[in-house]
Amino acid sequence: MNLPETDTSLFKRLRFVLVETSHPGNIGAAARAIKTMGFKELVLVRPRFADALQQPEAIAFASGAQDVLDHARIVNTMEEALAGCDFVAAISARLREFSPPLFGPRAISEKLSQSKHLNAAFVFGSERYGLPNEVVMNCHALINIPANPDYSSLNLAQAIQLLAYECRMAEVENVPVASNIGFQGQLAQVEQIDGMYQHLEQALVAIDFLDPHNPRKLMQRLKRMFSRTQLEVEEVNILRGIAKKILDVQKK
Template sequence: MNPTEIDTSLFKRLRFVLVETSRAGNIGAVARAMKTMGFSELVLVTPKCAEPLTDPEAVAFASGAIDVLGNARIVGSIGEALEGCNFAAAVSARLREFSPPVWTPREFAAHAAAQAELRPALVLGNERFGLPNHIVEQCNVLINIPANPEYSSLNLSQAAQVLAYEARLAAIGDGIDARGVGFHGDAASVAQIEGMYAHLEEALVAVGFLDAGNPKKLMPRLKRLFARTQLETEEVNILRGIARQILKHTPPR
């Protein structure tokens, strides 16, 4: 994804709002959770800790996300915090009798990512008391993180991390590489893979591992095995190199 695409995506549209946070360390930890997932807009509503952007605990917990912490805005009301937003989601482990519709983090993320005109906000409350009812009632939806019903309490930064993770997955879309971060080469073509299978079969016959007159299901099973690996061109070349060396050093049968 290039920088232009990110600038118009959920990464720049999503705002995290913390209401009356007590511990400076939790503010720093939320900043870190946000940055690890590519988000940067943080707003604090009447934090209960002094100097939350420069407090040593906040700085320590923010780790490499000092820029997110330092650029956070401090406001005096939820109205100010939500200025410019047209969709707000309250985050709470406690369901309310008169709450807006209850969504999961994944439902919120999918909805927010799909609509470029949406300016969404995630609103998280105080560590001990959560969000007051009057703030929840101002939001469009209430997000409840599915958790162990016998112990569903998440630390503030843990909840923010879950939400940021789901939002990142929704923003990236189906292009995410399920195998993780790291170098990946070009995917091998069907023709390259079929050529490898023929070369490998020839080598297996040469060493007597495969009976050409009675092959049974060996090659189909090998094909199924390799199909699960999503072979890359370089990997196909390695396997063909192995087959080549086997044939080179195996006398004709």
């Protein structure tokens, strides 16, 4: 089924981010997986081999999705990979104590399809180690695929295919958008929220609420708390204003 790609289409708002991928074939298979479901944007963060997109195995496994490989980007940092995003979801089979809110593939797909204002990214870890905790904690959601608990290991491309399929079905089914009550401002992007966390941490250290030598996971808990909301730009500015005022008072 061919779907019209409007400016708010999820096919234009969702990118797939692969972190430190170990096998060229998985990159090609990932490109094929997202293209078959109508998606285009693939970003690689520090792949573990040179010329990742030109590797013969990557090209072979892409099997007709060469255009996705040709337009894929290779970056060195998560900040570059997520620039312009205001919603980021990590995919992991391992649950964390301080993880962001947990979603299944269908629930997250419906959420993204309905939220026409969200520019989103799905982040997948390396085949060997998955995603590091610091990446997961800075995401807005954690996606856990409810596989067989006795054997829950999914190949990277299989996981990507499953998420891409659910997102396509959410768009095909045209799930009605829940009406919003009241004013909704512009959502803050990832880099704006990261800057707020840094500013807030400085303020908490300044008033001795946070001991930098013994932080006791305070910032992780705060990030988890804020990740349950969708912070708007004005809200981030308010929090940074509070942090600035605290720092100004401490200097006097």
